[in-house]
Amino acid sequence: MAPNALQQVPVGxxxxxxxxxxxxxxxxxxxxxxxxxxxxxxxxRAVAFLNPTITDQTVVAVYFNKDRRVEKVAHFGVQDGRIIDFVGETTPTAGQERNFLEHVFKGLLSNED
Incomplete structure (x- = not known):
């Protein structure tokens, strides 16, 4: 994703x-x-014949309202072993989305939860 791409899809x-x-x-x-x-x-990839290891991962979530317009954009990543939204500087609350994000970031999260 291009660095300025998110600026081209503002709310609305x-x-x-x-x-x-x-x-x-x-x-x-x-x-x-x-x-x-x-x-x-x-x-x-540490060695040519081994599978690569994920070192960094981000998830951009674009939320739409009932009119199919952008309602909110979040940029999730892992910081200090926890999932954080770099836009809102918050962690996702419990529920379907948190479960999905924990699955996506499996391996990058700390085991302290």
Missing amino acids: SSQEQVLVVLGTPSTTATLKGEVYYYITQRSK
Whole structure:
């Protein structure tokens, strides 16, 4: 995802505009409306024949209201072993989305929860 791409889909943007700017989402969900998730990973391979290890991962979530307009954008990542929204500087609350994010970030989270 281009560094300035999120600036091109501010609150109020149409779902079609999001698809044009950000492309097809990695996955979607229906929570209190539709959500597009864009998952980005960085990995490294210690030895050529071994599977790569994920070293960093982010998830951009674009939330739509019932009119299919952007209601909110969140940029999730792992900081200090916990999932945090870098836009709102909050951690996701319990529920479907937190369970989904914990699954996506499995391996990057601390085991202290």
